Amino acid sequence: MTELEKGPTGRRRGRGARERILGASRQLFREQGINRTGMDQLCAEAQVSKRTAYQHFTGKDELVAEYLRQFDPAVMSGVFDRTDLTPRERLLAAFDIPPTTPLCPYIGAAVELHDPEHPASQYARDYKKAVAARLAGAAREAGAADPEQLGEQLALLLDGAAARTRVLDADAFPTAAAVAAVLIDSAIRATA
Amino acid sequence: MTELEKGPTGRRRGRGARERILGASRQLFREQGINRTGMDQLCAEAQVSKRTAYQHFTGKDELVAEYLRQFDPAVMSGVFDRTDLTPRERLLAAFDIPPTTPLCPYIGAAVELHDPEHPASQYARDYKKAVAARLAGAAREAGAADPEQLGEQLALLLDGAAARTRVLDADAFPTAAAVAAVLIDSAIRATA
DNA sequence: TGTTAAGTACACCGCCCTGTGTGCTTACCG
DNA sequence: CGGTAAGCACACAGGGCGGTGTACTTAACA
Structure with a gap:
């Protein structure tokens, strides 16, 4: 040996x-x-x-x-840098995650640890805020009326899809994407 | 003694x-x-x-x-029976939960137990489906174009607000309510 | 060649957890 | 009154957990 x-x-x-x-x-x-x-x-x-x-x-x-900290899903890594997509497509691409992707470990950690002071819980908060900020940035590029609000709303949709998928064991991201499309179009239309 | x-x-x-x-x-x-x-x-x-x-x-x-099973939040108990509200107001009332309300124990249980076969996980699934069905019913009364779809979408918003509130420790239900209003109006307008 | 950093093997500690066994007390009710 | 159902007190088993102590081995490097 x-x-x-x-x-x-x-x-x-x-x-x-x-x-x-x-x-x-x-x-x-x-x-x-x-x-x-x-x-x-x-x-x-x-x-x-x-x-x-x-x-x-x-x-x-x-x-x-x-x-x-190591976990870096596609949402943050690649989606927002894809110049081949229109801003609107980029926002929607955040909802287009493969079914095999593990489901939001940030929510899981926050719930399992059940301690807001735990380092992992703190990082989960930071990460969630960062995602919302990125979404808001893309929303601004897309010409949304209130980019911060739209970013927060889309982030909420992502979390809802993650939580619901976990509880129901059925992919909820298509539903979230459908809502996102309505929101985005509504927010862009408001500026025109 | x-x-x-x-x-x-x-x-x-x-x-x-x-x-x-x-x-x-x-x-x-x-x-x-x-x-x-x-x-x-x-x-x-x-x-x-x-x-x-x-x-x-x-x-x-x-x-x-x-x-x-004992836990019966306001969402299921009283909201849908309030005849003093219009159907649209009834749908929105589901998002108007007091900040002191404990946050969705169903998601918490499903995540903590981490076993889809656990009796509590099974009940959590049943409950989530029941909420979506109730929302769909109210959506039908409100004259939504696709009540089932709207019910599922609103349920996803509720779960998103619950999960996000838990992770970020900041009330996310107003954001969800705002999205719900857009969705509902969009769905009702489609029928008119 | 000798030193050091990185890793291994494995026993072990104390703690907390779910769950039981046993014997006793109390309140109700015919 | 006597029986019975409900509850209590308390110790304890068995196991998993996070974490440590000790002594040993290997590979890289100067």
């Missing part, structure tokens, strides 16, 4: 524990939730010793916070 | 344990969440012995399910 598998760099498989831990977090926190995933199971899945995990993260709380 | 306080019926305070348990559930599950509320604490708060609790409910799971 001395000869372990080696990675592309020729280094021992053990190296890069932090990334494996975060990878296992993404998988297990999504599949089982945060509270129902123990550190033992998480470390086993990541093929990392528990000791190592607690040298990279001071505790589970910090790991959860970092897990949220 | 033999002379315990007596209730209005003259019966011993010990009687009616089930109601006290459910009352404590409503309080503690809301304040601390389900997973973070232990049966020990819950029984202490309800002034009920643990043994009694487990004679009324086979386990915490059943208690959680019953807690959800």
Whole structure:
């Protein structure tokens, strides 16, 4: 057992524990939730010793916070930079997420942790505000009458779709997109 | 300690344990969440012995399910029966919930339990569908073009406001109500 | 070659959780 | 009065949890 598998760099498989831990977090926190995933199971899945995990993260709380920070869904990363779309299409593209995408871990973390002071809860707030701000920016480009308001409204639709999909186990994003279309057209029409 | 306080019926305070348990559930599950509320604490708060609790409910799971069944927010109970309002006002009244109201325990339970097969999760689904159906019914009375669609859309707005309020710790229901007004007017205008 | 950083293996601690077992007390009701 | 249903007090089992201590191994690097 001395000869372990080696990675592309020729280094021992053990190296890069932090990334494996975060990878296992993404998988297990999504599949089982945060509270129902123990550190033992998480470390086993990541093929990392528990000791190592607690040298990279001071505790589970910090790991959860970092897990949220790492998570960057398509909403924030690519959608708003697509110049091939009109501003209106860009706003609607935020609702066009593949069904396999894990459902809003920010809401999940805030509900599961149930502590507004928890670092992960604070980051969840920051993230939600950032999304609303981005939507407002795109709304401004699209020529909306009140971009801030429209951004907040669209953000609420995204959260509603996420929550409803989670509870009902049925994709609610098409419904949200339909509402978004009505809102956007209404807001743009108001300026014309 | 033999002379315990007596209730209005003259019966011993010990009687009616089930109601006290459910009352404590409503309080503690809301304040601390389900997973973070232990049966020990819950029984202490309800002034009920643990043994009694487990004679009324086979386990915490059943208690959680019953807690959800008991919870009947204003959305379902009174709003739709108010004949003093126009159908349109009735639809909007669903969004006019007092800020002190505990925030959608159904979403909370579904997220916290993280098990679609859990009795409470199943009831949460049923409840969400029932709300959408009621909204659709009111939408029909209001003369909406597609009542089912409008009902689903309004239900999504309610869930979005609940989720967003929980994460951001800021009342999102006014925003949802504003969107609802646009949707309703748009749906009614389509029929005229 | 020797040092050091990174990781491993594994036992272990204390805590809290759900759930039970046992024996006792009280109130109601025929 | 006596029986019975409801409840109480309390200890305890069994397990999972987050987190730590200790001693060892490996790979990179100077």
